[in-house]
Amino acid sequence: MSAAVDAPKREIPLRITPLAFLGGRYAARVLERNVLVYRRSWIFLISGFFEPLFYLLSIGIGLSHLVGPISVDGHEVPYTAFVAPGLLASSAMNGAMIDSTFLVFMKLKISKTYDAMLSTPLGVGDVALGELGWCVLRGTMYSAAFLLIMTLLGYVVSAWAILCWPAAVLVSLAFASAGMAGTTFMRTWQDFDMVSLTFIPLFLFSATFYPITVYPGWLQAIVRCTPLYQGVVLVRAADLGIFAWTLLLHIAYLVAMAVVGIVITRRRLGRLLLP
Numbered sequence: 001m002s003a004a005v006d007a008p009k010r011e012i013p014l015r016i017t018p019l020a021f022l023g024g025r026y027a028a029r030v031l032e033r034n035v036l037v038y039r040r041s042w043i044f045l046i047s048g049f050f051e052p053l054f055y056l057l058s059i060g061i062g063l064s065h066l067v068g069p070i071s072v073d074g075h076e077v078p079y080t081a082f083v084a085p086g087l088l089a090s091s092a093m094n095g096a097m098i099d100s101t102f103l104v105f106m107k108l109k110i111s112k113t114y115d116a117m118l119s120t121p122l123g124v125g126d127v128a129l130g131e132l133g134w135c136v137l138r139g140t141m142y143s144a145a146f147l148l149i150m151t152l153l154g155y156v157v158s159a160w161a162i163l164c165w166p167a168a169v170l171v172s173l174a175f176a177s178a179g180m181a182g183t184t185f186m187r188t189w190q191d192f193d194m195v196s197l198t199f200i201p202l203f204l205f206s207a208t209f210y211p212i213t214v215y216p217g218w219l220q221a222i223v224r225c226t227p228l229y230q231g232v233v234l235v236r237a238a239d240l241g242i243f244a245w246t247l248l249l250h251i252a253y254l255v256a257m258a259v260v261g262i263v264i265t266r267r268r269l270g271r272l273l274l275p
Contacts, residue, residue, distance in 0.1 A: 026122050030130020031137070053149065056087050070211060073242050077157060084155040085164060085239040086208030088146050089231035092168035093175045095142035100135040100179030101195055105186055114273055124273060128266045132176055139172025158241030167238050171231035174254040177261025184268035202228045230254050
């Protein structure tokens with residue numbers, strides 16, 4: 001009896017622990033769970049990769065023969081080399097948003113996976129950071145595969161294109177955190193109509209397929225404030241090897257978007273899951 005009393009007790013963070021003290025110490029466990037789940041569902045893992053890929057192939061095979069070189073900061077580049085980096089940024093966005101919206105909503109509202117997680121030593125911070133880590137990992141894999149295909153098809157212009165990958169990872173981080181934050185406010189599946197309503201204009205009007213200068217002045221101002229445009233500019237600059245100090249502003253935009261999204265996600269999950 002004495003030995004049992006004197007034995008060291010393992011401290012387990014309770015669900016009533018303030019959110020600020022959780023810190024995401026066990027976030028890797030949540031990430032590991034997602035890896036194990038998708039080990040047998042790999043077909044769903046790669047599904048979001050194909051839409052930008054089909055766009056890339058169709059443009060390279062057909063449309064590029066009808067469109068001449070595009071001027072980017074005074075440099076003439078083939079149309080395929082102009083479009084491919086934009087589609088890479090879109091692929092990173094797709095990979096991050098699939099899990100950070102639909103699957104997070106499923107775990108939060110339908111299957112109650114997060115409630116089960118919080119009955120373990122995991123805390124809200126662990127859940128938020130672990131899920132975010134998985135979303136970014138998925139976007140990172142999409143970006144790496146897409147960049148490899150760009151290279152094989154000859155759409156890579158300069159050796160600086162290796163920087164397209166970290167730029168795409170930053171895009172994944174920004175959209176994953178924003179997607180998770182938005183999902184915590186959703187109540188029903190019908191709310192996902194707003195996700196589609198947001199994605200389609202972003203994809204079509206972020207200077208992915210044509211220069212921003214073709215837009216009227218008022219639309220240019222709107223596009224310059226959109227998040228995917230920031231990623232398209234970053235990835236395209238890396239692929240073409242054209243750098244300017246203004247790229248720091250695009251990086252700062254995406255970093256701020258990621259930080260705000262993470263903060264909102266942790267607070268919202270705390271309100272929704274903690275008693």
